[in-house]
Amino acid sequence: MNSLEELPLVIEKGSKNIIDAASFLKQHGASEVYLISRSLGSIVSAVALGNGADIEKAELLLASANFSYIYHYSVLVKDPKAKSELDSWIHTDIAKKLDPLYTLPNYRGKIHFHCGTEDKLLPPASCQAAFDASVNAEERKLFWHDLGHKMPKEAYFEEALAFFEGESQAPSEPGEPPINVLFVLHFDPPAGDFEVEGVECVNNYVRSRDELVWLLNFAEKSGVKMTALFNGYYIQHALRRNELEPLERLAAEGHEIGTHAHSICYDKVGDKWFKCSNADQWFRDAKTLVDTMLKEIGAEGNRAMCAMFGKGMYSHEDDLMKKYGYDIGIGNRPEIALNYFGHIVWNPWRAECTDLEGYALKEDKNVCFISIDHRAQIGSTTSHGGVDSRSDTLKRQFLMLYIEWKYRELRDYEDKVWTWGVVHHPNYGDKYNDHIEDFFSWLNKYFINKKTPSGNLIAVYSTASEVADQYYDWERKHPGSSSFSYVEGDPYPYICKYSKDKLLDSEYMGEVDLGADVTAFKFRSKGGKIFLLAWYNGKGVKTVDVSSIFGGTVYVITPVGEKTEQDASRVSLTEEPVFIEAPS
Template identity: 30%
Template sequence: MKRIAIVLLAGVLLIGATLPSNAIQYEPPVNIVFIIHIEPLGWPMAYQERMDFLAWLQELAQTRPIPFKMTILVNGDIAEYAVNNGDIPFFQSLEADGHEVGTHAHSIVQTGPYEWVSVDSATQRYGIPIYSQDATEQVWSDAKSWVDMLTPNNNSICAFPFICSAEGGLMLDNGFLASPGNRSEKGLDYTGFLLHHPFRPASDNRLGHEMEEDFNGSHIYVDHYAQIGNPDAHGYNCTAQAMAASMDEAYQEWLIAEQMEGDSLDHKIWTFGFLTHLWIDNAYYRAQITQLIELFDSLYVDQYTPRGNLIAQYATVNEVTNDFIDWETTHPGESSFSYVHDFPTEPLINEAMIIPADSSHTSEWIEVFNPTDQWLNISGFEINDGLIYATDFWRFPPSTWLGPLEFATVAMDGNSFRADWGFRPDFEVFGNTGARPLYSEGYYTLHDLNDGCVIRNNDTVPTGTNTAITDGLSWGDNYVTGFTLPVPTAGSTYGRDGNSTDTGYAYDWSLNGEASSPTPGGHNVDSYFDPQIKIFTEVAWVPMTIPETGGSVEFSIQFINEYASIQVVDIWTNLLLPNGSVYGPLIIREDRGLNAGLNITVDLVQVLPAGAPPGFYRYNVYAGDYAASQPIAASYFYFEKLGLDGNPAPPEGLTADCAALDAVFKRMMVDTVIPEEYTTAVSPNPFNPVTAISYQISDISRVSLKVYDIAGREVARLVDGYRDAGLHEVTFDASGLASGVYLYRLEASSTGTRQHSETAMGKMVLMK
């Protein structure tokens, strides 16, 4: 009833309330911010079509009784075309109309005139292990340098590549004041509504801290919706009708503040933002924009309350930024907005293959995910069907641990799972594959048309809840409230939208639709970080048990590199002891090269001494960056040490026979794959006056190729930017140089899985 009363009051206040007031504005108006993204030319539609849409928007604003304002964010390659196409006056006319021009930065860098190369694989915002700060810096600077030619007021940027910890420095170094949309959808993901107040965000990579405020932050964040007219833009309904309802919520919140604060000047800056992309242009989207603008004009813009307060106005991001800075000077130390999201501390369901049509239910499996940065003891946790009162279950055995941000695949039939997916599950109800067996009771744990599955902790009830269920999904008649979905179709899975180690689109904790294809054992296909290096382990016999007197664990490790280039990684192993502590590394081999397309299996032996305590051990294998504690691939298996309870201290004398592993890496080194230096060649040499320098790099790299005379003076800079893996050739024209000896120097810094740098030098002879 309270919400209805507010709506009715709002309607009364708006009737005839259009008279301006010279009184003090006790509650500042809602600033309606219209963001325009001009995408790179690699996206649909050509340059001129984008400019035509922008010209239509300019004309629409000019013909409105109340002209709206746009914040137009331009990618570098578009700005290059605009500058060279003579369109600077067009952008100047936009600014003269009150619009703002700023920067939009996709993951592209410039390598030459009208040449822009994607470096997305080196700047993945959502996969820290392969994030390159150097590549990101060039993305920002290349885009900014061209937009600076369009406007002297380049103060705002929305950039794809960055991580939160580096964003503040990038903003400061490039002179940007505002970052509209950089923390995209996090307000909606965490709070369920668009953020209505700008604030200075903290530079913090921790999940849940993207919306945390830092009074000393270098820039100001302005929130906004994604593509207007799209019913599922970044996971949210952004049709004109939906955004009209959202604007009504913002207005009601604003109205309550206006009434409660009275004549006090204890106010904040307000915003409501929405967006369109210029490559999305048709009659539908133009109508959606027009419809929303007409609604704003009729209900909010230039409308006044009886107290004399203006309800809403159109503004650019730069105008909001200036207002916010002024507000800070009169409200020192006062928070504008800050929110820290508490993430689950219990295991979640990441993906589920549950096929009601499968009468034998042998194809069914569940993937459990640890969303924390700590080891979780999931001993005793149960997977049940979706009925609260169900007695059927799969129960995890004692000494079951799930590592930080790690997955565990749980299958009904391990043999069927391996036949379907090519590797054994981590746990199985039956199958004898070497997966650790689950305790189970009943037949219908998952197989049912009318329920689903849940994971629950029977030992404790999680803090803040009244149930042992930590996550679940369900359908049909017998469902668990809050986890309800449509009945899945045969052969499909339900999976989370994305799991990553940094901020990203749609990082939410509710299952949201069927995955396009099953991905057991790792991130889902919709995840923004899907590493192409994989590790699988297999034990030599089942069950893998070690006698009380000690013995050997025989197993194999399969390494797969699906990248088209060599990947340099560290390989290491450790042991999770029965008491939950980690012992190791047992094996560590640093800077090992994995060939493109590699698929190889290595047999290993791990010795466990008699002094090792009894219980279940987990043997872990990782690939990635050991020094940074950043694995990009992992696998594990369990084995049991028999005997009476004894000394719980870490065992001494653990040794591993690594001969086979070292032999494989040695052979790979001999066979090619990791060059001591990048290969180069010059042809012809001697030359007059033109020659070609070719070079081959094994990974996407930042490349510098310069030519010097014998006195060490630089005479030519042939390459300075990012290049993809493979063979490249560049022409050196020495027409203006004297005959003699010249030196070339190639420097290449890889931004792939493991960053490394190489240098190559050579001699050329110019004979005229």
């Protein structure tokens, strides 16, 4: 190859040659065909595998996917000549046709990847993208090496030999870590400028204090853990009135205390808070008061911060988080993922701090803190510009994540840390308490501290610090792995897009009794069509009768959209969640 302009032709021709070679071997007596390739060869092989190469096992060294990412972040494009040659085709439909990101989802054999954490030519995130794209592989594993763009034989040979001989290394982390459910509290101030001892602020404090006491009692009964983030005004009143007992309970009963900084600053002379644009002062004024309170009650904490930067305006966030000692940003990318995917980000990650909104969800491992996403005000349909967080909507949203989590647990994909959260503002008083009680009771009934048939915990209540510590442990054990990353225009970053889209286009209607050890929920699509989401809470197959809901035959559809037709009176369920609906 004389020029990178020829790369599409090389990939296309090479992938066809691999397909033909595998076919030739099968026609001449080979019972199985295995493949091993490296670097560009792995890209070519990935295209061949996705385009139907009859190959049972593949070992891809220094693999790569997502040409757009490579174009922006590979050392290759620092060479003007190379960049110019890539420009001739990488922004066209040809790139999508030959990108393993779009071909690997079609491969259903067994595939292993070996990636270099220091690879500058094909960056680690592009190798991770190739692994993530292999969503339908019978088996997939990812091995990281502290290497650049090289893979000496001793780094992979024994693993590859065991893989090809049928003695593949057992997963070091069987199962999948549980979903961490967070209940976040934002103690918001009155709107605009206000005096600390003014009527509006005093009423806001009293309403918030009384709601906090109710929440503490609710959490004691339900097991919910709260991450409570305070603006400074609340702390001022609690200290002045010596009403520290609710705060002491937060610290003593397993909850977490952190900071919420609206874009307001404190005027000590006037004893008032006012709108200001100095983010450094927001941080300082709020943090000083929270730290003072923690010292007063003899507690530790204040690792988590949610600061009210303008949407997409995060270029100063990393510097300020570092300066003031915060290592957790919670709810600090509000509604950005929601606008892209229809749901929050399901993993903690180190989010890039940039003023380019399209890159606000991109992973940047040099950032000093982790981000944790959550849903807007529970029970409301108007918060944050009209986000619907009523209890039944939250159930549907949580089920999207559960399906994704369960799909991975069954296939034992590489572990990730999982989070799902929602916020409540105690300054609203008891307005949304019915939704709080209903939603968390539902979670407790079906998911919290429940185990899968393989013995894996499904979900647990956690604080932000517990999630962060779990993430740091995961990061140490998975060098080079991406927790989450998304740039505007990238493909959907999770596996079960079909189920996500189906649930987004529906209304939750309640639980359905299909017999012992079966969980089932009923939905109605926006077009009025009824369907069920159901699974068996055991090993093997359970037959259920849905003929009272659907007559004749039904479609049974997997989380990734694979469809079979079955008799409505004898529907086979396994532990993998499926959708059941009448034929169209």
